[in-house]
Amino acid sequence: MRNVITIARKELQSYFASPIAYVVIGFFALLFGYFFASLIYWFEQQSLQMTPGSGPPLNINQALIGPVFMNVSVIVLFVMPMITMRTYAEEKRSGTMELLLTSPLTDVQIILGKFLGALGLYAVMLAVTLIHVGVLFLYGNPEWKPVATVYLGLLLMGACFISAGLFISSLTKNQIVAGMVTFAVFLLLWVINWLGQSFGPTGQAVISHLSITEHLDDFARGIIDTKHVIYYLSFIVFGLFLTAKSVDSERWRG
Amino acid sequence: MIEVQHLSKRYGPFTAVDDVSFSVGAGEILGFLGPNGAGKTTTMRIITGYMPASEGTVTVAGHDVFSDAIEAKKRTGYLPETPPLYPDMSVRDYVTFVARIKGVPSREVRGRVDDVMKKTHIADMASRHCGKLSKGYKQRVGLAQALIHNPDVLVLDEPTAGLDPKQIIEARQLITELGGNHTVVLSTHILPEVSQTCNRVVIIARGKVVAVDTPDNLTARLRGSETMYLQVSAPGADVTQALAAIAGITRVKAEAGGNGLVSIEVDCEQGRDVRRELAATVVHQGWGLLELRPMRMSLEDIFLSLTTEDAGSAPADAAPAATEAASA
Ligand SMILES: Nc1ncnc2c1ncn2[C@@H]1O[C@H](COP(=O)(O)OP(=O)(O)O)[C@@H](O)[C@H]1O
Numbered sequence: 001m002r003n004v005i006t007i008a009r010k011e012l013q014s015y016f017a018s019p020i021a022y023v024v025i026g027f028f029a030l031l032f033g034y035f036f037a038s039l040i041y042w043f044e045q046q047s048l049q050m051t052p053g054s055g056p057p058l059n060i061n062q063a064l065i066g067p068v069f070m071n072v073s074v075i076v077l078f079v080m081p082m083i084t085m086r087t088y089a090e091e092k093r094s095g096t097m098e099l100l101l102t103s104p105l106t107d108v109q110i111i112l113g114k115f116l117g118a119l120g121l122y123a124v125m126l127a128v129t130l131i132h133v134g135v136l137f138l139y140g141n142p143e144w145k146p147v148a149t150v151y152l153g154l155l156l157m158g159a160c161f162i163s164a165g166l167f168i169s170s171l172t173k174n175q176i177v178a179g180m181v182t183f184a185v186f187l188l189l190w191v192i193n194w195l196g197q198s199f200g201p202t203g204q205a206v207i208s209h210l211s212i213t214e215h216l217d218d219f220a221r222g223i224i225d226t227k228h229v230i231y232y233l234s235f236i237v238f239g240l241f242l243t244a245k246s247v248d249s250e251r252w253r254g
Numbered sequence: 255m256i257e258v259q260h261l262s263k264r265y266g267p268f269t270a271v272d273d274v275s276f277s278v279g280a281g282e283i284l285g286f287l288g289p290n291g292a293g294k295t296t297t298m299r300i301i302t303g304y305m306p307a308s309e310g311t312v313t314v315a316g317h318d319v320f321s322d323a324i325e326a327k328k329r330t331g332y333l334p335e336t337p338p339l340y341p342d343m344s345v346r347d348y349v350t351f352v353a354r355i356k357g358v359p360s361r362e363v364r365g366r367v368d369d370v371m372k373k374t375h376i377a378d379m380a381s382r383h384c385g386k387l388s389k390g391y392k393q394r395v396g397l398a399q400a401l402i403h404n405p406d407v408l409v410l411d412e413p414t415a416g417l418d419p420k421q422i423i424e425a426r427q428l429i430t431e432l433g434g435n436h437t438v439v440l441s442t443h444i445l446p447e448v449s450q451t452c453n454r455v456v457i458i459a460r461g462k463v464v465a466v467d468t469p470d471n472l473t474a475r476l477r478g479s480e481t482m483y484l485q486v487s488a489p490g491a492d493v494t495q496a497l498a499a500i501a502g503i504t505r506v507k508a509e510a511g512g513n514g515l516v517s518i519e520v521d522c523e524q525g526r527d528v529r530r531e532l533a534a535t536v537v538h539q540g541w542g543l544l545e546l547r548p549m550r551m552s553l554e555d556i557f558l559s560l561t562t563e564d565a566g567s568a569p570a571d572a573a574p575a576a577t578e579a580a581s582a
Pocket residue numbers: 253254265268270288289290291292293294295296297
């Protein structure tokens with residue numbers, strides 16, 4: 001465990017030593033701020049137009065927080081490749097992989113360390129949004145439970161992207177290639193939903209089950225369904241398993 | 255301390271290391287000498303547990319590097335061909351990170367880092383980013399990294415490559431100091447390196463071991479016959495015939511220069527000192543003797559003669575190589 005933490009710390013340190021962390025967080029904060037502001041504006045318009053007594057008042061959770069965080073999943077799609085692309089590719093290119101693989105560490109410790117490091121940066125990124133949410137709590141009275149579950153959902157969803165990103169990065173020495181392939185794969189996992197609609201009801205059910213973002217819906221409604229949690233966890237484990245296989249086969253090939 | 259037995263490594267159909275065996279005793283400095291592409295790096299990567307062998311076994315301090323990898327790695331320090339540095343990390347952060355992953359107990363990390371930085375003379379660069387260091391400093395940080403957990407075995411891949419002459423001398427001094435406390439294996443394709451730092455040499459070519467011995471023995475053993483060099487002033491004389499008549503001389507090669515000067519190489523039977531006879535003959539013929547000295551074969555010649563030979567016929571016992579060298 002000490003080794004895992006050492007690696008994770010080193011990963012986090014290297015994100016913040018290079019511009020990556022700042023670019024990622026800045027980009028994320030900017031887009032999030034934009035979505036947030038425009039949804040607030042829309043929410044305000046809707047509320048003002050409603051005449052009192054014409055129906056239930058707009059629910060801030062359903063009408064604002066839910067949609068905002070669904071947008072977050074799109075932003076994550078764009079920034080996550082920047083976080084994961086260098087994890088393995090850069091170590092292989094610069095030769096530091098030789099240091100890691102000749103140290104008394106297991107492959108699993110290295111993989112988990114890198115995974116937690118990336119997850120740490122992602123968590124910092126999400127933490128930026130706490131400011132916006134704080135404002136909502138200050139001036140409105142949203143329910144806290146759906147807010148908490150949406151963060152849990154986002155964390156799980158991000159972890160899936162990270163484990164897939166680690167695997168892709170482990171396949172190449174070139175971090176740019178890793179980044180682009182990762183982005184393409186994430187995009188595919190995202191649009192797969194739309195494709196599903198052309199396959200009829202069963203096709204859609206199957207395909208939307210595969211889509212990473214689709215599983216986020218219930219979390220945004222304040223529901224923690226084990227079905228979704230298990231989906232995310234198995235996705236993560238599978239990604240990390242593939243990474244381990246990839247590192248090991250690279251070692252045999254030399 | 256290190257046992258390498260029947261080690262082979264294939265990259266696809268290509269055999270990079272072919273049935274290599276040798277062992278290194280505690281405190282010894284072993285030189286791993288061979289031209290580029292001989293398989294030095296591959297062998298070292300297997301010893302350090304970076305990659306598994308195709309066949310054969312390696313043990314470090316009694317631990318198999320494959321089946322008991324973690325224990326073997328705890329006892330091994332490795333400086334790859336390019337020092338494995340993180341350019342964005344400061345020297346101190348980097349060495350500290352390596353100390354942690356090499357399993358130095360938390361309480362001792364700080365002390366070890368300070369010690370090693372002092373020993374490798376990088377303390378003045380402690381807060382500099384690794385990426386901004388000169389080649390010489392990078393190499394020293396690489397060495398610090400390899401030493402940090404005070405390993406029994408140090409594996410150094412071309413530790414002086416790319417350094418300037420002053421840095422090379424410093425590096426050699428440091429390595430010589432390290433022998434004794436550590437078992438050192440260093441690879442190089444530069445000859446003076448081995449004769450100056452190593453107790454023993456393994457010469458490898460095209461993946462095969464061609465000779466294992468001390469630098470001195472190698473020189474002696476490979477001189478199958480003794481060669482003398484002499485220069486005489488003998489205008490218009492047949493030097494070759496006169497000298498070849500001396501008993502014990504097997505070959506005379508004369509080369510006429512200007513002004514009647516002749517440079518001559520004379521091979522004679524081993525252990526037979528023909529200097530007196532040579533001098534007497536020259537004087538007797540009325541020539542002027544300008545120079546007479548034994549020619550030692552340099553390690554360079556040995557290396558070339560061993561490694562340029564056909565790989566298939568290269569045995570660890572160097573007799574054929576010696577004949578070839580003598581007749582060359
Ligand atoms: N990963 C690899 N894949 C294929 N061939 C390799 C690989 N690494 C080294 N080789 C080949 O193996 C041979 C030995 O290489 P190496 O061990 O690096 O030699 P040296 O360090 O003595 O220069 C070379 O011919 C090299 O091209």
